[in-house]
Amino acid sequence: MxxxxxxxxxxxxxxxxxxxxxxxxxxxxxxxxxxxxxxxxxxxxxxxxxxxxxxxxxxxxxxxxxxxxxxxxxxxxxxxxxxxxxxxxxxxxxxxxxxxxxxxxxxxxxxxxxxxxxxxxxxxxxxxxxxxxxxxxxxxxxxxxxxxxxxxxxxxxxxxxxxxxxxxxxxxxxxxxxxxxxxxxxxxxxxxxxxxxxxxxxxxxxxxxxxxxxxxxxxxxxxxxxxxxxxxxxRCTCNRERLIGVLVSLGVNELRRLLEEDQGAELVCSFCKEKYAFSGEELETLIDRIEQK
Ligand SMILES: [Zn+2]
Structure with missing residues (x-):
């Protein structure tokens, strides 16, 4: 059924x-x-x-x-x-x-x-x-x-x-x-x-x-x-855009740390367990974006 x-x-x-x-x-x-x-x-x-x-x-x-x-x-x-x-x-x-x-x-x-x-x-x-x-x-x-x-x-x-x-x-x-x-x-x-x-x-x-x-x-x-x-x-409503929001909310210092230590970041949605990988390059772009604000 x-x-x-x-x-x-x-x-x-x-x-x-x-x-x-x-x-x-x-x-x-x-x-x-x-x-x-x-x-x-x-x-x-x-x-x-x-x-x-x-x-x-x-x-x-x-x-x-x-x-x-x-x-x-x-x-x-x-x-x-x-x-x-x-x-x-x-x-x-x-x-x-x-x-x-x-x-x-x-x-x-x-x-x-x-x-x-x-x-x-x-x-x-x-x-x-x-x-x-x-x-x-x-x-x-x-x-x-x-x-x-x-x-x-x-x-x-x-x-x-x-x-x-x-x-x-x-x-x-x-x-x-x-x-x-x-x-x-x-x-x-x-x-x-x-x-x-x-x-x-x-x-x-x-x-x-x-x-x-x-x-x-x-x-x-x-x-x-x-x-x-x-x-x-x-149905999970997570998507890449939302998880970028999560990354931004971590702040520049944490993003720098992720970039230096892990050369990137992987986030997992708590609900559906979908993995989202972000490259070092993407993190750098994010850091630039935050700092320009
Ligand atoms: Zn999800």
């Missing part, structure tokens, strides 16, 4: 929901980051939530999620947009931890249970929207739910999961977000809670061939109306 996100509403528009399958996206992130299983699960959960939050946006709007916990994975960064394009990385994708007490990949151990979750939305306005909440669990699904409740005043249920295969590739990944807008009846909330408590994990549902649509139908009371389906794709 190709990756996609489906957008749905129910209860006369008082409930909106997103269901996602992101297996290929998370596998591509794993491969590019050479991530361990626990890091794959952590980055993949954040990327899946990010992908769904991306399609909540419109047009050319985009968002960045930063998970800055006190765990050994360091920072997780996710970029996503309304077109379903996503990229993500972690500072330390090589983090390896024993399974947790439940015999599962210890995502909270990797992320840490203390720290902040930041959401920065570029909505084409002068100032980007910034929201942040404290990390409450480190397992990430709950943390995103807490973010929606606290920062966007939208009570939400978030389920995100990544199942890593024996050969360390991604077997399944996906998730859902169900959001309650004002006016939802108590009995409908109780119904969702009851359905949730009996719901197997997203990854076991997806592994059995359950579709995101079926998961949402199971969770949501009444008739679910499915709207558009958005394909999800890994």
């Amino acid at each position: 190709s990756d996609y996100i489906v957008r749905a509403t129910a209860l006369e528009g008082k409930l909106r929901a997103f269901g996602a399958i992101t297996t290929r996206l998370v596998e591509e992130i794993r491969r590019r980051q050479q991530a361990t299983p626990v890091a794959t699960a952590a980055i993949g959960r954040a990327a899946t939530a990010g992908a769904m939050m991306g399609v909540m946006l419109k047009g050319d709007d985009r968002l960045t999620i930063q998970v800055k916990g006190n765990g050994p994975i360091g920072q997780i960064l996710v970029d996503a947009n309304a077109k379903g394009e996503v990229r993500a990385y972690a500072t330390n994708p090589q983090v390896d931890l024993p399974l947790n007490a439940a015999g599962k990949l210890d995502v909270a151990g990797a992320v840490g249970t203390d720290g902040f979750l930041y959401v920065i939305k570029d909505l084409g306005l002068k100032e980007p929207y910034r929201g942040s909440v404290q990390i409450v669990s480190g397992e990430l699904g709950e943390d995103f739910a807490y973010y929606f409740a606290q920062s966007e005043q939208t009570p939400s249920v978030v389920g995100v999961g990544v199942l890593v295969d024996r050969d360390y590739t991604v077997k399944t990944a996906g998730g859902f977000i169900v959001q309650l807008l004002p006016g939802v009846a108590e009995e409908d909330i109780a119904y969702i809670e009851q359905q949730l408590s009996g719901l197997p994990s997203v990854t076991s549902l997806l592994s059995e061939g359950t579709t995101p649509e079926q998961i949402l139908t199971r969770l949501i009371p009444g008739n679910v109306k499915f709207h558009e389906t958005i394909p999800v794709l890994f």
Whole structure:
């Protein structure tokens, strides 16, 4: 099954929901980051939530999620947009931890249970929207739910999961977000809670061939109306021009040092791991350009 996100509403528009399958996206992130299983699960959960939050946006709007916990994975960064394009990385994708007490990949151990979750939305306005909440669990699904409740005043249920295969590739990944807008009846909330408590994990549902649509139908009371389906794709926006900007920001002294010691520079994009080589000549041109300013 190709990756996609489906957008749905129910209860006369008082409930909106997103269901996602992101297996290929998370596998591509794993491969590019050479991530361990626990890091794959952590980055993949954040990327899946990010992908769904991306399609909540419109047009050319985009968002960045930063998970800055006190765990050994360091920072997780996710970029996503309304077109379903996503990229993500972690500072330390090589983090390896024993399974947790439940015999599962210890995502909270990797992320840490203390720290902040930041959401920065570029909505084409002068100032980007910034929201942040404290990390409450480190397992990430709950943390995103807490973010929606606290920062966007939208009570939400978030389920995100990544199942890593024996050969360390991604077997399944996906998730859902169900959001309650004002006016939802108590009995409908109780119904969702009851359905949730009996719901197997997203990854076991997806592994059995359950579709995101079926998961949402199971969770949501009444008739679910499915709207558009958005394909999800890994896409990095790095290019040579941007990395020249990074080199310039290093300053003349550092560029001189690179020129003398390495006769050039090689930069690697944190997200896609693409390498960009700059010759000594190119560095000299850059130094001249900066000094002439
Ligand atoms: Zn890149």
